[in-house]
Every structure is written in C-alpha cells, then in structure tokens.
Amino acid sequence: MLLRKAIETRARVEGDLLKVDDFLNHRVDVELFPEIGEEIAKRFTASRPDLVLTAEASGIPPAMAASQAMGIPMVYAKKYVGVGERYTFAREVSSPTKGTEYRVEVARRVLPPGLRVAIIDDFLAGGRTAEALGEIVEEAGGEVLGFVFVVEKTFTGGRRRLEAHGWRVDALVGVASLENGEAVLEPE
Amino acid sequence: MLLRKAIETRARVEGDLLKVDDFLNHRVDVELFPEIGEEIAKRFTASRPDLVLTAEASGIPPAMAASQAMGIPMVYAKKYVGVGERYTFAREVSSPTKGTEYRVEVARRVLPPGLRVAIIDDFLAGGRTAEALGEIVEEAGGEVLGFVFVVEKTFTGGRRRLEAHGWRVDALVGVASLENGEAVLEPE
Numbered sequence: 610m611l612l613r614k615a616i617e618t619r620a621r622v623e624g625d626l627l628k629v630d631d632f633l634n635h636r637v638d639v640e641l642f643p644e645i646g647e648e649i650a651k652r653f654t655a656s657r658p659d660l661v662l663t664a665e666a667s668g669i670p671p672a673m674a675a676s677q678a679m680g681i682p683m684v685y686a687k688k689y690v691g692v693g694e695r696y697t698f699a700r701e702v703s704s705p706t707k708g709t710e711y712r713v714e715v716a717r718r719v720l721p722p723g724l725r726v727a728i729i730d731d732f733l734a735g736g737r738t739a740e741a742l743g744e745i746v747e748e749a750g751g752e753v754l755g756f757v758f759v760v761e762k763t764f765t766g767g768r769r770r771l772e773a774h775g776w777r778v779d780a781l782v783g784v785a786s787l788e789n790g791e792a793v794l795e796p797e
Numbered sequence: 798m799l800l801r802k803a804i805e806t807r808a809r810v811e812g813d814l815l816k817v818d819d820f821l822n823h824r825v826d827v828e829l830f831p832e833i834g835e836e837i838a839k840r841f842t843a844s845r846p847d848l849v850l851t852a853e854a855s856g857i858p859p860a861m862a863a864s865q866a867m868g869i870p871m872v873y874a875k876k877y878v879g880v881g882e883r884y885t886f887a888r889e890v891s892s893p894t895k896g897t898e899y900r901v902e903v904a905r906r907v908l909p910p911g912l913r914v915a916i917i918d919d920f921l922a923g924g925r926t927a928e929a930l931g932e933i934v935e936e937a938g939g940e941v942l943g944f945v946f947v948v949e950k951t952f953t954g955g956r957r958r959l960e961a962h963g964w965r966v967d968a969l970v971g972v973a974s975l976e977n978g979e980a981v982l983e984p985e
Contacts, residue, residue: 636907637871639864666853666873673858676827683825685854690878719824 610648611641613782613794616760622790633759634667634731645781646674649729649757652779653679656754658727660684660720662746664713664738668730671759675729686715686742698748700741713741715749722750733758733780736767743776760784763795798836799829801970801982804948810978821947822855822919833969834862837917837945840967841867844942846915848872848908850934852901852926856918859947863917874903874930886936888929901929903937910938921946921968924955931964948972951983 615638621628632638649671661683663672669685676683689712697714704710726746730739733756743753753776761768761780771778783795803826809816820826837859849871851860857873864871876890877900885902892898914934918927921944931941941964949956949968959966971983 630904630907635872635875635904637861637864637873639861639868639871642861642865666857666875669854669857670861673825673827673830673861676825677830680827683827684823685825687823687854716818716823719818 610797611644612759613797615641616782616784616792616794620792622787622792625787627760627762627784627787627792629760633670637670642670642674643678645671645759646676646678648781649675649727650678652757653727653754657725658754659724660726661729662686662715662726662742663729664688664742667732671731672729675727675757679727684715684719686713686745688713698745700744702737702741704737705735713738713745715745717749720745720749720751724749724751725754726751727754728756729758730756731759733761733767733778734765736765736770739767740770740774743771743774755779757781762787798985799832800947801985803829804970804980804982808980810975810980813975815948815950815972815975815980817948821858825858830858830862831866833859833947834864834866836969837863837915838866840945841915841942844915845913846942847912848914849917850874850903850914850930851917852876852930855920859919860917863915863945867915872903872907874901874933876901886933888932890925890929892925893923901926901933903933905937908933908937908939912937912939913942914939915942916944917946918944919947921949921955921966922953924953924958927955928958928962931959931962943967945969950975
C-alpha cells in the first residue's frame with residue numbers, strides 16, 4: 610500500500626505530532642490518492658452512500674478521492690473563527706492540541722434530509738471535528754453510514770468518542786504510538 | 798463544457814456574489830473535475846510545471862484535478878488568522894469582501910528553490926490571495942509559469958493586479974457582470 614509506505618518512510622514525528630505535510634496535508638502527492646479513494650470506497654460497498662462529507666481543508670483531498678471512486682458528490686464543511694454564515698447546520702468545536710475554538714458549518718441547502726452519508730477525514734485523534742460532522746448529518750435528517758480516516762492515532766480517544774454514538778469507525782492506517790521520534794504503525 | 802453549463806444553470810447571484818456552492822466550493826460535483834483538470838493542464842502543455850500551488854480550502858479541488866491531469870504534486874497554502882507556523886514563506890492578505898485579514902503560508906520544506914509553478918484557484922476577483930501566492934513562489938526562488946482560475950470575475954481588477962507582475966493569467970470561464978440577479982458570462 611503506497612500510503613503505508615509513505616507514512617513509514619516520509620512522515621516525521623515532532624513531539625506528539627505526526628507530520629505528513631510532505632505528501633498528505635500540505636504538499637499532496639496525488640499518486641497516493643487513487644488508492645486512498647479505492648480503499649475508502651471498499652468500506653462502503655455494502656452501504657451505498659449518497660454523499661461524502663468532510664471538513665476543510667485537509668479532509669478535502671481524501672474526500673475528493675473517495676467521492677471520485679464512488680461516483681457520488683462530496684461536501685466539505687467550512688470552519689469559521691467567529692461569526693459564520695446563515696442557514697447552516699453548525700457545531701462549535703474546541704481543539705485541545707491547537708488551543709483554539711472554531712465553528713464547523715454545512716449549508717442547509719447542500720444537506721437535504723434522507724441522505725446516506727460517508728464521513729471522511731485525514732486524521733482521527735480526539736475526534737471532535739468528526740463528531741461535529743456526525744451530529745450535523747443526524748440533525749439534517751441524514752444517516753451516518755460510518756467514518757473512514759486516512760490515519761488514526763489509535764492511542765487517542767477519538768474512536769471511542771465516535772463509537773459512543775453508535776457509529777462505525779474505520780481507518781486505512783493506524784498509528785499505535787509516537788515514541789522516541791518514531792511512529793509505530795498498527796499491523797495491517 | 799460541463800463547467801460552463803453548471804454555472805449557467807446552477808450558480809446563484811446574491812448581491813454582488815456569484816454563489817457556486819451547489820457544485821464547486823461547498824458541495825463538490827466531482828464529475829465536473831476531470832474536465833477542469835484537463836482544461837487547466839492544456840494551458841501548461843508548453844511550460845511543463847513541476848508543481849501546482851493553490852490556497853486552502855476552495856482552491857484544493859481544482860488544484861487537485863489539475864495535479865492529477867498533469868501527474869505532478871500539489872501544494873496548498875494554509876490560511877491563518879493570527880499567529881501562523883514557523884519556517885514558512887508568508888504574506889498578509891486583506892479581503893475587502895469579507896472585511897478580514899489572514900496570513901497565507903507555505904512551509905519552506907515543500908517549496909525548494911528552482912521549481913516551475915502553476916498557480917490554480919477557484920475564483921479570481923480582487924486577486925490578492927493569488928498575488929500572495931505568486932510572491933511566495935518568487936521569494937522561494939521558483940518561477941511563476943502562470944495562473945489559471947476556474948472562474949474569473951472579469952469586471953474586477955484581479956487580472957490587472959497579477960499582470961502588473963508580468964505573470965500570465967487565464968480562466969476557464971469569465972463572468973462579465975452580475976446584474977439584476979443574473980450572471981452574464983463572457984463568450985467562450
């Protein structure tokens with residue numbers, strides 16, 4: 610798997626951060642993305658989503674790849690600091706790592722009731738943004754079919770937070786620990 | 798052209814805004830993007846770029862499509878309100894429409910000197926963000942091969958602002974005016 614190899618050889622550990630900005634979320638190596646899209650699509654073969662939902666900005670490349678692989682549209686939620694737009698479904702999200710608070714918003718017009726939604730993001734750590742997206746889907750009268758993350762830090766509480774809602778959670782690559790500047794991946 | 802048709806039939810005019818959030822920059826209709834990618838790639842056939850550069854978030858889908866069509870990586874600049882990250886090329890950008898100021902940043906590690914860069918964004922209006930990206934490329938020791946925008950509001954000063962630097966500017970669809978709630982497109 611190209612993605613796994615890229616993480617093994619090109620990710621950097623800085624403190625408790627796993628930096629993948631050389632290929633995933635700043636510089637984007639597009640040749641990784643057809644595979645990412647296909648791997649995500651596989652996980653929704655049975656459940657047949659209508660829509661891929663993510664949050665700007667780093668969720669957009671994997672969500673777009675998934676959307677292309679499944680032939681369905683994608684919506685990216687906007688993040689606002691301060692006052693957002695009108696006519697939206699919105700949640701306040703606090704980010705303990707960055708020490709900031711922002712609002713995640715999806716316009717009502719792009720999220721009509723009854724949609725079956727696959728939620729995609731690049732990273733699962735604390736899971737607060739993902740939880741906000743799931744709650745927005747349910748508030749809109751849609752169904753959360755499940756979450757797929759490109760990378761999950763399995764040593765954080767994100768998966769538990771989402772599973773507590775009864776939602777299905779999956780990840781393409783799990784990172785078990787970041788110790789001594791080394792990312793240890795979960796077995797495939 | 799699917800894009801032109803989508804703008805003609807599905808864009809909305811709200812005051813002096815052209816809203817394309819049903820298919821381009823909130824809900825993203827992925828079937829429009831292979832064509833967008835190919836059209837952008839055509840404009841760089843002769844100049845052979847090494848890298849596609851855009852700014853988060855709405856520039857990412859067209860930049861990714863262009864990047865896929867040309868088989869080269871993409872970098873998206875980050876926008877920060879307040880203090881940004883270290884080790885970056887950065888420019889302050891003020892947005893007259895939104896009345897906000899933000900910082901556009903690209904990490905030095907993803908923009909080594911000598912790169913030939915195609916700059917892509919969804920909209921050209923005032924051109925301030927695009928200008929910041931062009932200046933960042935030149936500060937990094939790269940070459941700005943040109944700009945392609947998915948939509949250009951030709952009645953604004955953006956193109957003039959960029960051409961004053963000697964940069965080449967192109968757009969897939971031009972919007973000549975937004976009057977009486979109607980978007981009038983430039984001829985093809």
